[in-house]
Every structure is written in C-alpha cells, then in structure tokens.
Amino acid sequence: MNSTNKNIKLSQRLQYIKALITTPYTHIWDCCCDHGLLGLSLLDERRAETIHFVDVVPDLLDKIEQTLTQFWQGNREDWQVHCIDAAALPVAQYTQNKTENTHLIIIAGIGGDLMMQLLDSLHWITVDYHVEFILCPVHHNYKVREYLIEHRFGLMNESLVFENNRGYEILHVATLSSRLLTETGSLMWDFNNALHLDYLNKTIAHYQRLANNPNNQVGHIINQYQRLLPDVE
Template sequence: MKLSSRLDTIKNKVTDHYDHIWDCCCDHGQLGVALLASHPKSMIHFVDVVDELMVELESQLQKHASAIQSQWQVHCMDVAKLPLIKGKKNLIIIAGVGGDLLIELVHSIQTRNSGIELEFILCPVLHNYMVRCELIEMGFGLISETLVKENKRFYEVLHISNQAAKPITSVGSDMWNLSDSQHQEYLNKTISHYQRMEANPKCTSRVSEQYQELIGK
C-alpha cells in the first residue's frame, strides 16, 4: 500500500520507539497499518468514533495482519477520551480534521492527562495559524515541522511535545525553505488569504504582516 505524500511525511516523523502509537482519524487506518510494519515493537491503536469504519478496519486487520494481532487494537471511541497508558511512551497522531476540532481534541487529551508527557504529530486541515497559537497557549514545544503539498493542497505537519524546549511560532519556522517554489506558492497564498480576511473591519489582527516578515528573513 503506497501512502499519500501527507501520510508518508507523518510516518517518517515517527523515528523514536514508542510503546503505544495512537492513530486517530488518519485516513481509515492507512497510516497505522504502515506503522505496523515499520514499528513492530509498538502497540498500534486505531481510534475513530464512527462505528462502521472501525468494524470494517478491524475486519481488514484480522485478514491481513492476523500474524501480529497482539500488536494492534481497534477502539471505537471519542479521541478526546483516549485511554493513554501512563508510565509508557505514547505518541498521538491526529490528521485529516479541521483546526477547530483538532485543538478541541488536543485540549481535552491534555486536560485528562495532566502531569504526564504528551507527544503529538498533528496535521490539521486549514486554520494552521490558529492551531499554532492555541498550541503555544497550551504550553507545547516544537520537535519538528514540515510543509507538504498533496493534490494541489498544502499541509503543515507539526511534531510537538509538552516537554520540548524549542518554541512553536505562530507562522512557522523550521518548515520554510523559501528558495523552493512550492514554499513560495504556499506563503503567497497564505498572505493573500489573510489580507482578504483583514479587509473585514471587525478583524484587527494583522496576521498577514507576520507572514510577510518571513520574506525578509
């Protein structure tokens, strides 16, 4: 199974060993299935609230991954209520959901698991600036970040932890390579988007100017 550019980018960020990897809402389990092969010593958890999807996924896993059944579990549940395994190294991956929902899930997981290390790989659909600002407010730090283009759309992939010392920035730092034409395209589109939003007199935040400052760096 060939992963999409976005999921392949996420998979390549999983370089450390984790006792438990939680694949949440990630393209019907495709990412988790790939991680079964690349991380044979990790328990891969497939999580989604849609019962029909999880029944189908479990059926497929039983057919094609029967030899490693002890390595995976399927959970039909709200991602906000993940039963993280305390005292073990957990990685939570959330991709393919909107920025508002993504932040709601991260905040709920943080609230329910105060006092333990939380590590996420996040790939929101839209609202990246808002997501970053909320993550900063929640006290997360940056491990790495990558910009990826897939099917004419751009995605920001953020690897973060509440133990990471490097600050997250509201417009991104490490992900930019402005000698790359695709990165230039994404930056110009983002600036134009916020300039249109700021034409609304109710909008006082000059987000576009923060992105424009990247050009001068």
C-alpha cells in the same frame, strides 16, 4: 511474515507524517484513522509496541479489525481498535510506567477548530504522561499554533507538504520539548522551493482579504508572515 499488506500506498501527507516518526514509542494512537492506512503501515514497520486505531465510525473500524485479524501474524497485543471519540483516549489504561511508557497521538484531516477542541480534552487526559502529538489541520494553522504556544507546547519537528495543489502544515509537538514553536513556522520553510514561496504568498493574501473587514484584527498576523519574505527576495 507479520505484514498486513505489502502494498499499502500512503498519500503525500501520510508519508510526511510517517517520516516525522523517527523513534519507537510504546503506543501510537492513529486518531480519525479513516481506512487505517497510516496505522497499518506503522504496524508493519513496528514503530510502536502497540498501534491503536481510533475512529467513531463503526463500519470503518470493523473493516480494519477484519484485515488485522485475517492478515496480521504478529502478537494480538500489537494492535488495538477503539470505536471512541478521540477526545477520550484511554491513555491511563495503557500506561504501566509513567516515565518509561511513551505515547504518540496523531490527529490529521480535520479542521483547526475541531482539533483545538480535541486538544482541550486530551490535555487533561495526557498531562501526567509522556505524550507527543503529530498534528495536521486542514486549515486555521495560525490559530492552532497560537493555541499550542499558549498551552506551552514546544516544537519537535514540522513539515510543509503539498497534495492536490494544496499545502498542509504538519506539526510534531510536545509539552516536554523546549524548542520554540512559532505562529508562522520555522523549520518547515524551504524558500528555494517555489511551492513554499507560493504557499507563503497565498497565506498573506488570505489574511489581507480578511483585513478588508474591520472586525477582523489580523494586521499582526500579516506582519508576522511578511517578515519571512525579505529572506527570499
């Protein structure tokens, strides 16, 4: 038996992230992996040839490595632990064939500004390889989407998930994708679901509050979100 733990319980967000992973990869990088639950679950289900656990907290990674060393009965090459900044992923080191080796980098649980800083660095590391990203910022979703569009990322899939009465946008993107990515979301909305409509109204209200300060130029953002509303009225 290869399983590390048959009783891994993922949060709603992690379940939705996992649900977006529908094809196998050569390498999956679970960045800011915290306790490594997502990576362990992906390892159990063999979603990639190698699962990489990445964080800057040594104690957390030590515990993950102890768990894997003790319980994983597959090959040692099935997983790697990296105590490094996610901005410095050694993608080149783990790419033997640029056309056949595929990478998925997962970044979740951090703010939008930090996420864009990481992507600035990762862009130069990954530009020559087949790399996809799953991103779940905790805020500044519009700014992150703007950034991705500016840097010519295309949409592969997206979801809107709710956890502890809060909505989170999950984006699966890649520069190799030709599907249009929008600033306000397209595939994720289900306005038959009251939670989705409530999330949209709260988002509009947030930017309307920001607009009370004349230094905040957010009128165009409000208009973009409001254009989604007629379809549900």
